[in-house]
Amino acid sequence: MKRVSIDKLEPGIELGKDLYTFDGQLLLAKGTVVTERHLERAINLGIQYLYILEPSGEVVRREDFETMYRRGLDAIKSCFLEVKLGKPLQEEEIVGLVETLVEQVLDEANIFRQLRLMRDKDEYLFTHSLNVAALSILTAKWLKCDAETIREAGIAGILHDMGKVFIPQEILNKPGPLTPDEFEEVKKHPLSGYNLVLEYDWVAPAVAEAVLKHHERLDGSGYPAGLTGDRIGFIARLVMVVDIYDAMTSDRVYASKQTPYKAADELWDESFGKVDPKVSKVFYDRVADSFVGQRVLLSNGEIGEVVLVNRSCPTRPLVLAGDKFYDLSMESDIRVERILD
Template sequence: MRQIRISNCEPGMILGKAIFNDNLILLEAGALLTNSYIERLKDLGITEVYIDDDISGGVVIPDVVKEETRREAIRFIKESMENYTSMQLLNSAEAIEIVNKILEEILSSDDVIINLMDIKTRDSYTYFHCVNVCILSVITGIKLNLNTAHLRELGVGALLHDIGKLMIPAEILLKKAALSTNEYEIVKEHSIYGYNILRKLPLISEASARVALEHHERIDGKGYPNGLKGDQIHLFSKIVAITDIFDALTSNRIYRDKISANQALEYMTVIAAPTLDTRVLNCFIEIIPPFPVGSGVVLNNGEKGVVIGINKNFPTRPVVRIVFNSDGSKKELFEEINLAEKVGYTIINNTELIKQS
């Protein structure tokens, strides 16, 4: 299984992963793509899908959280944001129950290396984003040796970190053009709205609520809403600040295309690093492979292939199935190489393998 842009899909390709919209299955895994299916997915704002083909045959993309658990969490966030009123508070007990499931599945996993596999529709970014940030934050917390109670608090805060956006007008949140200065100031208010919403809820701790308030604070004091610095910012908020940035960068937005995991990590470790907590960032980097399983890569000799395995101790040197020669011709027999054992080979770029036999 591998990911491919919808613009490069062709009739006859086999869907590798089911596609959901509003928690309903649009297409099951194994479905044969047709022109009408492809056009419908484009209309929904879906920009990538997973396919099964000869290039990715036998490639399994692991996930630390079950698909049904993700869908349950997405449903909860969607319904909470759509149905919220001052007279009908969020169901904090359900939020904790969902985080407990996520936490249990992550802790029972043999490997906490992340492969985010969600396929977002145009209007579902916020819901998927909240769930991804929760998962990424909990795994980062595990790397930081947080105890189970703290992981639960962190997970709840991360899951609900953007809940204040329900108070922001949709025409601003979904605006395709750049926000005006005034509109940006309105969006920034979501952190205060979120904190005020969460502090009213039973069972939600102050630490969890602070995540909503502080996830846009930066250790250099240039964040918002209060310009906090360094240790004035709660550890949970420092974690979510990092996972929030990463998932946003690696997701397609209304106003820009996503970038690869490798590019996002480079941005975070070079450009954004002075604004982020170093210890947390280093732990986060350990759980994110720059070249995830199923991604296409170009080697320094010009050959192209698909990543089929991750070396935990050498994340920049995965196992690659070589599919195309340097001249662009397809290999008759694919070659699998472990870059951790082949010092002469390096990955120089991401690519998309669009040819099929």
């Protein structure tokens, strides 16, 4: 099977794998002989590549999530390190990675669980950038954004913390609270990242804006400029929510990770006034959905399995431990202590 740019294809070729729209609808099944009309429709939907069968008919399996993730991490690492050395930001690497991510993320049944298994605190800047890209793509899809916005959300995710390459390592990796001076240094990264991406015309204005404003908050309490909501665009709002979630659920050098439930709860609390409630609501609901079937440790010491999400209270699910059901929406003194991988 090979991946071919859609504008190079002629009608009559056979599809090598199912083709989905950006909102997850099956457009054409694997094996379909593509007509002129199919191609037109795919182009109108913003699809850029198709997988076609080689003449032998042999289908090459797409790489698994872990391989793609490791490769993505290497790409981000080399791009960031090159920028640090004063070399140009590689458009091909970044855009290629986002295209792969868009395909993988839309195919992946449970990206939250996958991402939990892939963390590495020593490489936090790179894993965080990749995770924020994957989750921004997914969140944009849940919010029914068009193909271009989904792609921009992915690029913004990768680039949002790029300015951190200019922060001294001893501050970035400090295993404790920062001094006020050190925090001032960290607070420079949105502006230095923004100045950097402005040099490239392939970085869309909405993406550059997200790099600059992902630490702003809608009530004006963020940095670097203390802007209020009316000055903060959609992609910046989206990356803002995903950035908070990924930071809270990661092991960092200065803080241990929290459960996705606790992170989603905090995110929800923050949403009153600080982050976009439409974005955080979608996130809050989907995080809860994705942990159904997961083994968890409860705060009473029992191990159980999440069996059902309470719609009115998504982060307090129904858990089956042994032969006993715990409805955490009713049992306020018991919570999910840890997700067991």
